Amino acid sequence: MIDAPRRQQLDRFLASVEKRALRMAQIGTGQTEEALDIVQEAMFRLVQRYGSHPPEQWRPLYYGILQNLLRDWHRRRRVRAKLFAWWPRNTMRQETSDGDPIEQVADCETAGPLAQTAAGEAARALKAALGRLPARQQQTFLLRAWEGLSVAETATAMGCSQGTVKTQYSRAIETLKTLLGEHWP
């Protein structure tokens, strides 16, 4: 059972990461509803399993849970795509079509002011490019560059070695530069 002060700490922590977590899940899944479910489930699991852990451990733990959930989501999606491969393509298009990843990247602020600025355009291009990265590169880049996790923390969150983190991160930057091209300011 978690006491009230610890609950407040957890609330503050989750509030501090929730927006970035949602954006990561949106980039990872390309779907806002699915992303919200994943973020909520990650919050729940952190509270349930690690709520009593020291607060300084929460960040890598939370992102570890989030990455696992995203991996599971992709796994289920691949299985579903295989199971329904025989289904007429047009009826399953919304569910399983890979389509253009750029179009799949969630865009909550299309009508917002950010989308009308150069920075907004750059952000859109960046999210689209991130959506096209292989999952491991995408996760590594977002955790390292955006969330600011150390190499060791990223390795913990992703369940891999620090060497793998360095390699994936370096590859992610190269791929992003190539994908962004002229869009990058």
Place this chain on the structure above:
Amino acid sequence: MKPEDRFAESAKRLLDQDAAAMDKAAAARLRRARLSALGRETTDAGSRLLRWRLPAALATAAAVLAIVVALSLRPSPPSLATGPVEDLELLAESDSLEFYEDLDFYAWLAEGRPDEG
């Protein structure tokens, strides 16, 4: 600063701006999700307690029920004494009372009248 660090720095700035500009509906849903996650912890703790207490309560109820059923099915010994309800009925009937008053006469009658011998 190395070019890749500069790139990462710009990306972080853009993504931060993008997250900060999240629309209100999505932000509200995130808040609800957070409160729900924190609330579910309480609910689950409660249900964990229930999970322990419920079987114990059911077992107690079953034992009480078994005792009640066993007692009700046990044959009761025939009662020799008349119950209070029976006494009341006798007292309420005036005819019966007269009968009891003449009980000696009826006993003498039953033994046989002396002139019939």
